Structure formats: structure tokens, C-alpha cells
Amino acid sequence: MSGESERTMPLRDAMEILREHRAAGDVMITSMGSAREWIAMSGGAMDPLDFVFVPSSMGQAPSLALGVALAQPGRRVFACNGDGSTLMNLGALVTISAECPPNLVLIILDNGVYEVTGAQPTPGSASGRPDQRGVDFAEIARACGWLSVYRFNELDDWRECAAEAISSAGPVLIVLEVAPIPGAVGPKSPGPTIGRAQSFREALSSPK
Amino acid sequence: MFTGEQVAALFAELGVTHVVTVPDSTIGKWGDAIERTEGLRLVRVCREGEAWAVAAGLYFGGARPIVLIQCTGLFESGDSLRNVIHDWKLPIFSVIGYRSFLNQDTLPGDTCLVFTEPLLDAWKIEYKLITTEAQAGEIRDHYRACNAGGRAGAALIAEGKA
Numbered sequence: 026m027s028g029e030s031e032r033t034m035p036l037r038d039a040m041e042i043l044r045e046h047r048a049a050g051d052v053m054i055t056s057m058g059s060a061r062e063w064i065a066m067s068g069g070a071m072d073p074l075d076f077v078f079v080p081s082s083m084g085q086a087p088s089l090a091l092g093v094a095l096a097q098p099g100r101r102v103f104a105c106n107g108d109g110s111t112l113m114n115l116g117a118l119v120t121i122s123a124e125c126p127p128n129l130v131l132i133i134l135d136n137g138v139y140e141v142t143g144a145q146p147t148p149g150s151a152s153g154r155p156d157q158r159g160v161d162f163a164e165i166a167r168a169c170g171w172l173s174v175y176r177f178n179e180l181d182d183w184r185e186c187a188a189e190a191i192s193s194a195g196p197v198l199i200v201l202e203v204a205p206i207p208g209a210v211g212p213k214s215p216g217p218t219i220g221r222a223q224s225f226r227e228a229l230s231s232p233k
Numbered sequence: 234m235f236t237g238e239q240v241a242a243l244f245a246e247l248g249v250t251h252v253v254t255v256p257d258s259t260i261g262k263w264g265d266a267i268e269r270t271e272g273l274r275l276v277r278v279c280r281e282g283e284a285w286a287v288a289a290g291l292y293f294g295g296a297r298p299i300v301l302i303q304c305t306g307l308f309e310s311g312d313s314l315r316n317v318i319h320d321w322k323l324p325i326f327s328v329i330g331y332r333s334f335l336n337q338d339t340l341p342g343d344t345c346l347v348f349t350e351p352l353l354d355a356w357k358i359e360y361k362l363i364t365t366e367a368q369a370g371e372i373r374d375h376y377r378a379c380n381a382g383g384r385a386g387a388a389l390i391a392e393g394k395a
Contacts, residue, residue, distance in 0.1 A: 081316060082285075082286065082315070083312075088286035088287045088290065089286045092286065092291035092296075093293055095276070096251075097294040097295070116278070124276060222293070222321050226292070226295070229295060
């Protein structure tokens with residue numbers, strides 16, 4: 026369990042650091058709030074290897090990323106997932122550790138709430154639990170056997186350690202405790218799914 | 234009905250690369266043969282909803298996955314299946330064990346018999362019901378037809394006792 030410190034890391038800033046460390050040829054899968062931010066950060070010029078998983082089945086982004094990572098072992102695959110989404114498919118942490126893809130980096134953006142539905146607390150957040158101690162995804166991942174696990178709650182720490190964390194032995198799980206954004210809405214699909222699915226598959230078929 | 238060797242050989246013949254699965258007492262017996270078959274990789278997931286998303290990622294990455302689950306797992310799969318097959322229109326083929334179809338000794342009145350086929354219809358999954366070993370060719374033909382048409386499909390494999 027995790028003692029609940031106040032979350033102050035701005036989501037956008039945290040993701041900007043991630044973007045700075047994303048190399049050419051890396052896959053970036055985003056969902057829910059991370060998709061909203063990634064779209065905004067990209068300013069309409071997304072990389073062909075960006076996959077905005079909208080619409081999604083909530084919680085399935087890590088599983089989708091696992092499939093890509095297994096099919097494309099020569100590429101690094103990032104997946105961004107919220108804490109509520111992670112809770113919805115917690116077994117994926119076990120599945121991924123069983124497959125142990127060295128090229129997968131899962132970022133859990135833990136804001137403690139279901140942000141896009143009005144910031145209700147998740148069952149894993151401190152405020153949603155009688156003992157006021159939040160579920161610690163990093164400890165869960167360690168118990169599942171992930172090879173490299175990190176947890177950051179300060180932007181400067183994340184900035185300083187991002188390169189090392191991302192390049193650690195995979196699969197890598199990084200928990201970023203980010204501040205919820207009051208009034209934030211869900212992401213809008215950036216375009217028709219059929220075209221985006223085809224484009225993403227084509228981009229993955231090109232040599233890295 | 235089928236041995237693991239028969240199923241693994243069929244999957245290999247069809248060019249399948251990954252079998253994403255949660256076992257039951259029938260299809261689970263196929264796992265060892267699948268794992269022994271060159272070119273096939275068994276991916277074990279914790280719940281069936283995961284299987285569709287993993288298969289989707291594999292498909293995006295250029296692999297040719299198949300989802301292998303029991304009909305109860307089909308029931309569990311709902312939203313993930315909807316997203317992969319209908320939102321994203323990915324042609325993911327599945328092989329689904331049809332619990333109690335051949336024998337209800339263990340679970341008399343098994344409601345799997347009530348809901349499986351209507352649910353496949355509701356999810357708009359074109360399926361072939363396979364009740365005898367002699368129908369193996371129908372699985373092959375259905376897979377190829379779905380693959381050529383770029384659409385999802387399923388083979389519904391009748392099972393005996395749960």
C-alpha cells in the first residue's frame with residue numbers, strides 16, 4: 026500500500042518528459058487522459074507510430090501494447106495507462122510479466138480518480154479506502170515479477186531519472202503520480218478508426 | 234473431439250503465429266502441442282477480455298493471431314471484443330469451446346447452451362458450429378474465407394462434460 030502524498034506533478038509536463046525520450050521508431054500507445062494530452066501536445070502532427078487508443082475498451086491499452094511488443098521485438102513500445110484503467114485489467118500486469126517482453130515500457134499515470142467522469146475516487150486511491158492508504162502499483166508490479174519498476178511523485182525526479190528508467194531491462198513499469206485535472210474531459214477520436222488502424226499497421230510494417 | 238496435434242497442425246497450416254488463450258478442460262489440452270509446434274506461440278492471458286486486445290496488438294504488429302477461449306470467456310470478453318472487432322474492424326478469428334454441447338452430465342441445464350449462439354449473433358460474429366472431427370475442413374475454410382474478407386469469424390467447437 027502507498028501512503029498518499031499530495032499529487033502535484035502536472036500530467037502535461039510529465040508526458041512532455043516522456044515525449045523527449047521517445048526515439049524514432051518507438052511506438053507510443055495512449056488512452057483516456059494520456060491520449061487527450063498526447064493529441065494536444067502533438068498539435069495535429071502525430072508520429073505514424075503514435076496509436077491513440079480511442080475508442081478503447083477501458084484497461085486494455087497494456088494488453089494491446091503487449092501484442093505489439095511481441096510482434097515487433099525490435100521496437101520499443103510505450104503504453105500510457107491511467108490508474109483506473111489499470112485497475113480494470115489488473116491481470117494484464119501478470120500476463121505481461123509472464124511474457125516478459127524486454128521492449129515494453131508501461132507508464133501508469135496515477136491521479137487517484139476517474140478523471141473524465143468527474144473525478145470520482147478509484148477503489149485503489151487513498152480517498153476511496155477506509156485505511157486512507159492508496160494501492161501501490163509499483164509494489165504490485167514488483168510482486169508480479171516486472172524486471173524494472175519505478176515510481177515518481179516529483180516532476181524533477183522524473184525528469185532526472187527518465188532516461189535511466191526507460192532504458193532499464195524490460196518490461197519496465199513506471200508509475201507517475203500526477204495531479205488530477207479538474208473538469209478534464211475524455212479524449213476525442215482523432216479520426217476514423219479504420220483509416221487509423223490501417224495506417225498504424227502500415228507504419229509498423231516499415232523497417233525500424 | 235480433436236487432439237492437440239490436429240489443432241496445432243491446422244493452425245500452422247493456416248499461417249497462425251500466436252494463439253492467445255485461457256484454457257478450459259477441452260481446449261486446455263491442446264496447449265502442449267501448440268507450444269511444441271514450430272512457428273506457433275502460445276500466449277496465456279488472465280482473462281478473456283485481455284485476449285482480444287493482445288491479439289489486436291499482434292495483428293497491428295504484422296502477426297496472425299487467433300483467440301482460443303471457452304464460451305464462458307466469450308461472455309467475459311464483451312467490451313474488449315466489441316472494441317477490437319467492431320470499433321477497429323480488426324479481422325481477429327477465434328476458436329471457442331462450446332461447453333456442455335455434447336454432454337450435460339456435469340452441468341445439467343448448462344446455460345452456456347442458452348446464451349452462446351445468440352451472443353455470437355448479437356456480436357455479429359460469423360461462426361461455424363463444429364460438432365464432429367469430420368468438420369475440421371470447415372474450420373479451415375471458414376478461417377480462410379474470413380481472412381480473405383478481412384472480417385472476424387469464429388469456430389464454435391462442441392465440447393463434452395465441463
